Amino acid sequence: MLEWYLLTLTDYAIAAAGIGLVMFLTYQLLPRLGVKREAATGYALIMPWLLGFLIWTAYPILASLYYSFTDYNIFQAPKWIGLDNYVRILTRDPNFWPSLKLTLLYGILSLPIGLAGALGVAMLLARDVRGTGVWRTLYYLPAVLPAVAVILLWQWLLGTNGLFNVVFSPIYSLLGMARPSWFTDERFVLPGLVIMSLWGVFGSNAVILLAGLKNIPIHLYEAVDIDGGGAWTKFRHVTLPMVSPTLFYTLILGIIAAVKTFEPGLFIKLNPRTSGTFLQVLIYGNAFAGGNSKMGYASAMSWIMLVIILALTLLTFRTSAAWVYYEGERR
């Protein structure tokens, strides 16, 4: 028992000493090579990050790109197979397309609803309400809960006989439908996941947007008043443009987070062939779960995911010129 901790403590001490040594050597040796003292100090200070970047980011990216072109289970050396993994994923993997569809639809549904709702809450809180702090604490609460706790809670709430269905049963009978079994009936998996995600991230986006709203100078609203504009004009021509950089930021983070969604797919058993599961779960499954170690195949899949994230982010950046307003820009 105790040796587990000791082993890690030793590793930790060795790594810390190693980093410290590299920092010290950088600080001492670079000036002798003619580097200015100030520059040498700077390099020494950023050394932990630089080493980490090389070991834990740069090398792994290259390695994973290489693995993605190989057939590699960890027991045999990687064997180069060219584009086979990619071709197999895109044409023959029965799990891939349903999962891509689920992941993207999940993002497309949960992001706009979540952001619009968060902006609404932020605008309510930005009015002169009493106890802004208390409301903010409350609304942010779900975001600090462990993701796993949120998932388990909603799995329970959205069970066929869960609280959600009991509360909404009058509406179901009004619509003439049976109680949905959210996470077992394929038609309801996606809405169920979206409901769960909305509860989880709503508050953090609202808090970020609230901070953005508070930065809007009051005189802009007063100008609209003087011109005789109403609430809609204020929203459309002051609030929205002024908060658009913050919206943009939350949107980008939201896109990345949505594509990376992992935990819900692991706790809620989704059938990857029919309803699809989250891409990240699929990658995990291929690389680590159930005795699988298709490292090459999983690496290829993670590269596809990276390309999707990059494409979506770029697309959002491209459109941002049309709707994101930076105040400093036009002066």
Add this chain to the structure above:
Amino acid sequence: MAVATREQPRILLASTQTQHRIGQIITYLLLLLGAAVILIPLYWMISTSLKAETKLFVLPPQVIPDPIVWRNYIDVWTIQPFTGYFINTIFVTALAMSGEIISCALVAYGFARFRFPGRDVLFILVLATMMLPNIITMIPAFLIWRSLGRIDTFSPLTVGALFAWGPSFIFLLRQFFLTIPREIEEAAIIDGANVIDIFWKIMLPLVKPALLAIAVLSFNGNWNNFMGPLIYLNTPGKYPVILGLYAFAGSLSKEAPKWHYMMAMTVIMSLPILLLYFRAQKYFIEGLTVGGVKG
């Protein structure tokens, strides 16, 4: 709003005041509705955790558990080696947190205060790694740890933190270091202090709010880290709380899931985070909003 009505005639004032009043009422109603949406599930989590197994699916649902079964908490604590899970979680969180904070602070100080060739390019790289999904580096990182013989140990979950693995923390701290006037350091240099002294005794105390914000976020991130332990740990004795919960959820039968136990575990697991949040929520919000607004 009050400012807007100041110059207007009295009659108009009365009607805008009513309008204002109605607006206020609607605002509070909407806020209360939102509060209900957030609090009812949380209440249900606690209430379920105190129910007897036979009362889980009673209709209409029991709002206040009858009887209140405190034993559920003792049961879940003993069904699973929960004490061990907690020790593991605390061990991993403490090591990862301290490594992360110290290394990120050093790096941020370097970026904020010293001129060196390539600094701006490197800093853009820091920001770029913020966008990179960790899945892409996960498999090679796993293979590195495997070749070091460190699978099924806590090392992969903690040692990496020493390499300043939180790019957003570097960013946040750098923003804070930039706001500190240079004269303070210059005075210290004249007095003969060296870099480490200045960093440790002068700069760090000055960015204490940012450090606390990072500490809180880092605690939160490490405490809730799920994928790391899932990939690296196999022996149940080494599990952190979150993995114990996952294992327990997986061991339940579909027919009779013990939701009262699950909710009790969820409460136990969330409690440290919630306590921290209520004590230090200022720092949570500080850390959260800095990227979106100041950046």
